[in-house]
Amino acid sequence: MTETCLVTGGSGFFGTHLVRKLLEKKRKVRVFDIAEPEEGVRGKVEFFKGDIRDFDSVNKTCKNIDVVYHTVAVVPISKAGKKFDEINAGGTRNILEAALRNKVKSFVHISSTAIYKVPKKGDVITEDYPIMPVGDYGRAKYHAEKICFEYMKKGLNITILRPRTIIGTGRLGIFSILFDWIRRGKNIYILGNGNNLFSYVSASDLAEASILASKKGFGLFLNIGAEEYGTFKGDLKKLVRYAKSKSRFVTINAELTRLILQVLDKIGLSPLTEWHYKTVDKEYVFDVSKAKKVLGWKPKDSNERMFKDTYDWYLKNYKQLDKRIGTTHRFSAKQGILKLLKLFS
Missing domain, CATH: 3.40.50.720 (NAD(P)-binding Rossmann-like Domain)
Structure with a gap:
């Protein structure tokens, strides 16, 4: 049945x-x-x-x-x-x-x-x-x-x-801001040096x-989680090259920026949340061996592959997506005060 x-x-x-x-x-x-x-x-x-x-x-x-x-x-x-x-x-x-x-x-x-x-x-x-x-x-x-x-x-x-x-395809949320900036060739700002495995x-x-x-x-x-991945900055660099974007990476002081983002978060001027600004510069290396053993599962996609597929989907759909602003991963995120960074990038 x-x-x-x-x-x-x-x-x-x-x-x-x-x-x-x-x-x-x-x-x-x-x-x-x-x-x-x-x-x-x-x-x-x-x-x-x-x-x-x-x-x-x-x-x-x-x-x-x-x-x-x-x-x-x-x-x-x-x-x-x-x-x-x-x-x-x-x-x-x-x-x-x-x-x-x-x-x-x-x-x-x-x-x-x-x-x-x-x-x-x-x-x-x-x-x-x-x-x-x-x-x-x-x-x-x-x-x-x-x-x-x-x-x-x-x-x-x-x-x-x-x-x-x-x-994956259809993923927007905070990634819609990243993809928008890459498409426009704007600077990409990274907390810390970006050399953290992620x-x-x-x-x-x-x-x-x-x-x-x-x-x-x-x-x-x-x-x-994935088994094939690089550093936070390294995987984004691969995406920028793939996109043939003029975007450049600007590293910023993590601790000072975290304090500023915390204030902006509290007063509702930034789309970034505690989960974003407290973790993005940290190493996220996950052991998935238990899932592989128990489930007989093996991850197929690398960070690089995921980003490419999702960005390609975004390029095909962004004109319609710009009209859909929301608070789930299927909608574009409001850029808030980050628009100022984009203007001057």
Whole structure:
């Protein structure tokens, strides 16, 4: 019998990639979201419109479901305040309770590496690395994980995935600013010297890991990230060369700039959040060996490949995208005071 899968947040950036991958694998797919699925998958999925905070809607959408993939999340750039916990944690409790009541066979929870302590140079982050969430987003994501552990004890088969920052076609958010500046040949400003190793994960690799996690890894939490990556500045240099852009890199004092960005963040003049300015100059080296062993998964995409594919997609679509400003990864970010830097670059 064909497996029926529910993707919460299935109209979002990563949710859309996961839905496409499930359809490729001939799964029946139901999408639960406040927004309709993208045009390319409408008619191929069953769509339930609803808010993850509304338990009755969530419970209804879980009926006759075999696997739940929980991707709903308010992202850092939204600066959503109380909604981080209401949606990222409270919404997780709702979908877990609905999954339990409806006897769902397995549940894949998409968490975040924002739950970890900001790493020191030379550290390799395994699943046992100290937990010290960054910002309201990180704290809400860790709260959601703790709720998952509660439901594991109640007998629900749950696998938790902790992905690095996700990149892929359709990814905008803060990256829309970077791509816009590269397209226009503007200076790219980097906190510190940019020589910190910095991994990402492709939406495609994470989708593959998610599907594998619906059958394996119950009761575990697993890091998901690329294995081929360079330094923060090095990978951006490759993108600039690929784009044939005139952009140049300007390194700026990390500590002083962090203080300035913190003030601008508090008064709402910058799109950058605590998660961005506290981590972008740090080394993010992730050990994904546990996921490889448990799931039989292997990441295929390098940072370089992800950036090229995503930038190519951006170039084909930016004229329409400039009209879509929002606070999710499928929308362009408002540049705020960063527009001044662009003007004088």
